[in-house]
Amino acid sequence: MTASVQGQPWLEATATRAVMAALEAAGGADCARFVGGCVRNSLMGRAVDDIDIATRLTPEQTMAALKAAGLKAVPTGVEHGTVTAVSERAPYEITTLRRDVETDGRRAVVAFTQDWAEDAARRDFRLNALYADATGVVFDPTGGGLADAAEGRIVFVGEAETRIREDYLRILRFFRFQAWYGRGAPDATGLAACAALKSGMARLSAERVSKELLKLLAAPDPVASVRAMERTGVLSQVLPEVRPLAMFEALSRRSGDPVLRLSALLPGDETAVRRIAEGLRLSNAVRDRLAAAVAEGPAVRPDMGAAEARAAIYRLGRRAFEDRLARAEAAEGSDGGPLRRLAEDWTPPRLPVGGRDLARLGLQPGPDTGRILKAFEEGWVADDFPTDGHEARLKALIGG
Template structure:
């Protein structure tokens, strides 16, 4: 008896139905199936975020079928057989069944096929080589993808070393899928292939590596997968030494135990050495966004030092100087290094205060300083900074009159 997913809402939603109707009108009911992550996740009870389709139609036939149904067709990866359909404002990737003609570890030359088993044989892991028809019937061409998905076995399709040589990014994908879906001991043959060919990671584009690394770190609890990466020497091929596994494990424990949202960028910062210059160089080498590069560098700043016993007044002062994002990042990294059981209430309270307190605006401007008798020029900024320091030291005093009096006092003491 065939396995079935049953009818899921994402299968029958009007935008999806419109796309399926268009393709079936061109190639019949058997020409299109759901593929990969949507089938895998539905099978094991995980949320389905993206739904991809595989088809025996060529990209040209897919485009014609969509246009005939008055749906938008975008040639997002036409050389690899991928057309994106847009229906109801939602995108759906449709990829023609393929077989590899040539690979060099970074890219593949493909030919199109109508053979579902041939398409399955070129995929990376057995749990990703699953297809489902419109009525929910599951197809498992490699024979054990269903069992592997349910058991949490991350197993390459076919011979592991060959799969890795076809695309060296699969080394990182192996650990990413372990972090997200793995259970029990890792597949020995898969791990051996990744360890043997780890040096080839350097041949990959920085963008592909960084995307895969951040996806791995976004798993709910990637500690075991990252530790295995380190033991296999794979992590050292990606990150600069010394890798701080202790802080990373501490941060992941904090996020898991305290039900914080997983934060792959901060987890990446936790793994890096306490060297802002090296962190910036690494971020630029991996082509991280400017925002992520700056965030990592700020999170690794050695000053000011965070302690669990800081008073609310000290916390507010740090928040004002650092801003909420940097403050939260620095606090979590400090907490990751601390004795969590004994100090959890303090760290939790610190972060809660940081999330609940809105820094007030400094009540003076340069015009106020000039009105107090300070001539235009560098002295204006100097006076403002001195009064602002007084205002901060007085815990952001909400007394305009006292602040003006302090301004007058500072202005009178300046030599112009």
Template sequence: MTASETAAVLDALEAAGGPDCARFVGGCVRNAVLGREIADVDIATTLTPDQVTRALEAARIKAVPTGVEHGTVTAVSNHKPFEVTTLRRDVETDGRRAVVAFTTDWMEDACRRDFTLNSLYARRDGSIFDPTGHGVADAKAGRIVFMGDAEQRLREDHLRSLRFFRFLAWYGRGEPDVTALAAITRLKEQVAKLAAERISSEILKLLAADDPRAAVALMAQTGVLAVIAPEAQDLARFEGLVEIESEQLFENDAVLRLAALLPDDQLAAGKLAERLRLSNADRDRIVAALSPTPELKSWMSPREIRRAVYRLGPQAFRDRAKLAWARAASTATTPQWRGMIALGEGWTAPAFPLTGDDVIKAGAPKGPLVGRVLREVEDWWIDHDFIDDRLSAIEKLKAVVQGLAY
């Protein structure tokens, strides 16, 4: 917030609108108050989008009209983006999108925001404008409280139900706000009207928190989880995975945590991923993680582990091992699971030494039979623990080909 590129944006705005025409707002202020890392710096201003654009261009700062209908211009200063948004008030909302009017009233702008800890503004000198008078206290105490009437905020934007749980997971402490939970429960069905991309984005952000277990449990209790993902019912395995990641110092893995909530049903998982418009990579990973075979056990031998890594691939093996570990719910087997994953991560699967050309040279006719022979010899090669002897593999190939009945 004090970086030179940030100062350049504020200098440009103040040159056009005078002192205090622009303030830091939202997450950067909240995180500064809490001493947490700041990812993005957002700025609120009394200037209109046209005035913001002219002010930035006059200072030779790139201005990108990313959302001018809602008052947002992105300033790109020294290759870093800053969202600059004109103060606004809602004119009309339908729970998915809003029609806004611009204003110069900081309080009016604050009243349309979601939570008190996100409705904080800071001037360049570090002084804070706290519209409710308790936003800073709420942030420090971990209270996620809606601005004004909770039900009204939720009707303005149905996504705020999911945002409540996300901020609870990241910033919440103590007992959750009962008024907020009651309003969310009453309006839970409205969440289904949201665009799938907005839902999945919030869910993955929530699941990436250090410990989202309490938030997800509340989502289930209020019925919100059943609305957006009725398949997500395995809270025990999900909670076990979060505990493992925390205690074993694994990275927080939002995609695998989502998989942990689902049944071992690849078809159902694929349909959920499609419905939530997850990326192809995330969809494929979740489906692979929920394959019922081969079944992984903590007592598998190194040879069996290598075979599983080869069959599944490193990512799917690691995911399957963590999910099986999470379901086991026993600390007694922790060393075995940890060792299994370490062995899988430390072993690089060799390339199968034969090709289709080798099969044909051995005397097999071209066609589907070539693939069948290759699979049979590959199975033998795997059973022999990936024997590093091409000549032995060729001899086996010849034996298989000679035994074929054309």
């Protein structure tokens, strides 16, 4: 099977041509090829976000070649063979061909090589081991990458268990790529290897796991992959307190937000959610958002009235209200569209009174100030945020 990515905008861009010309000037016509996602996505009709290049040049030779061509060279991972070129402000990650010398399931010791087949043999999936030269001609060293890209198959390079033992994160990557690029049932051999070796994921850092999990959950439709993760026990390895998938499936049909989808997999308990989020080393913002979606506070229902919804938005904040509404919609199978539009369009007002207003009415500063302001706020919210009558309400509270 032959293929080409000729005519792709990223391939024809002057910035791209400048980088390849610099490398070829130093190492000859076959010293550099595009690899991985840019080739795969072009063949599959997907958008190309990043451009990676593999080269026979050493990192030092790569940096020298780029500088000789007047391009910026950033040593982003020289010990692993990686240099980032900057051409017309666009980054190009360039990595020397490598072969694994030693692996421990998390990281590898590599040696540089001149052999394209050796470089392909250490990659995860066959459709990620596709290369293209500067003219766009595609090379398939594993012999299966082109067919996999054409048919939507995620198949490990070589022996699945060997690839996984090199880096246990490849288990999650298997399900992530199946969600994004797979068609039909997952590869049976790969699925069995993931199930057999899932305990090895305990060696991975929480940051790597959570990053990969959120990428998976950002897929247009991750449901089938998550179901496969559940069947193999991979999901409970990552999320030991995972809840049944019914709510996740319903919510995934309504929202593409990976954080919201993650919330549907977690228990409905704020303490448990915070513990899980901290264990995954999620950012503070994501942790707090997940917790707010299930914390105590005003209940949000798709059938609630506008005044009740405004009160909930005021107390919870817009994001937490929208997250709770989405979860309620998924749980009840109902539509809260009018409330979503209300949340988008309505800006909660600021409390219209303060301590100075109380002092002007004769109340001496002290503990009563906070109590009266709190009581005022409760009544003001309950009455749907009236814009007048504040002084009379304050006087009544002071008198009471």
